[in-house]
Amino acid sequence: MRRFLATGWNRQISVFEDKEAQLSPEPAWAGGTPHCDDIITMDYCSPYYLATGSFDGLTVVWNTDTERIVAQFRSQLKRRDQILTSATLKSPTSQHPPSATNSLSTSSRPASRRLSSYRLKSASSSHLHHVPVDKLLFLKTRVKSKARGQSTLVTSEGGHAFFWDMFSSGPPLGLCPSLRILSYCGRYCFFSL
Structure with missing residues (x-):
C-alpha cells in the first residue's frame, strides 16, 4: 500500500494511507517533532530516507520504515x-x-x-x-552506495549551499556561498549564482 507524507506549519510529519474509501492521517509519526518551527522543505530517497528542513535551520534525516531519526544537522549560519x-x-x-x-x-x-x-x-x-533551510536534496547515488566521508545531502540556507554526510552527524563537509539550489535532475544538481 502506498503512503503519502505531508509536512508544514504544525512541525510534524503526517502520513496518509492510499485507501479508496477515505483519506485521513494515521496516528502521530513515531519519531516525534524535533523541529521547533515550520517544516518548509523535504526530499525522499528510495528506499527509506526522508529529509526535512525547517524555518529554525534544523535538517533531520529520517528512516521512513522505523520513523526514527538517522541524523540531524544545523549550520552555524545565523x-x-x-x-x-x-x-x-x-x-x-x-x-x-x-x-x-x-x-x-x-x-x-x-x-x-x-x-x-x-x-x-x-x-x-x-x-x-538560525537561517531557514529553504531547499534540500539527496545525492541519491551516494546515499544508495552508503558512501561515508562524502556529501550525501545538500541544503540551501540563506544563500549558501552546505554539503553533509548523513552517515556521520558531524559538521558540513563543504560550503559554497551565494548559491541557491534550483532543482535536482538525474545526476545533476542545478544552482543559481
Missing part, C-alpha cells in the same frame, strides 16, 4: 533580525530600505514569513536566529 514596534517604525532609522546586497537575503523565506519590511541593517536590540 541572521540578525529585529522586529520593529510601532514606535520604532516612526523613527528616522526605519526609513532606510533593506540592503539588496545583504548576503543573508530574505528571498529564501516563504512569502508568509518575510520580514524584509521590518528589518534593520544594524540594531542594538537585535536577536540572532
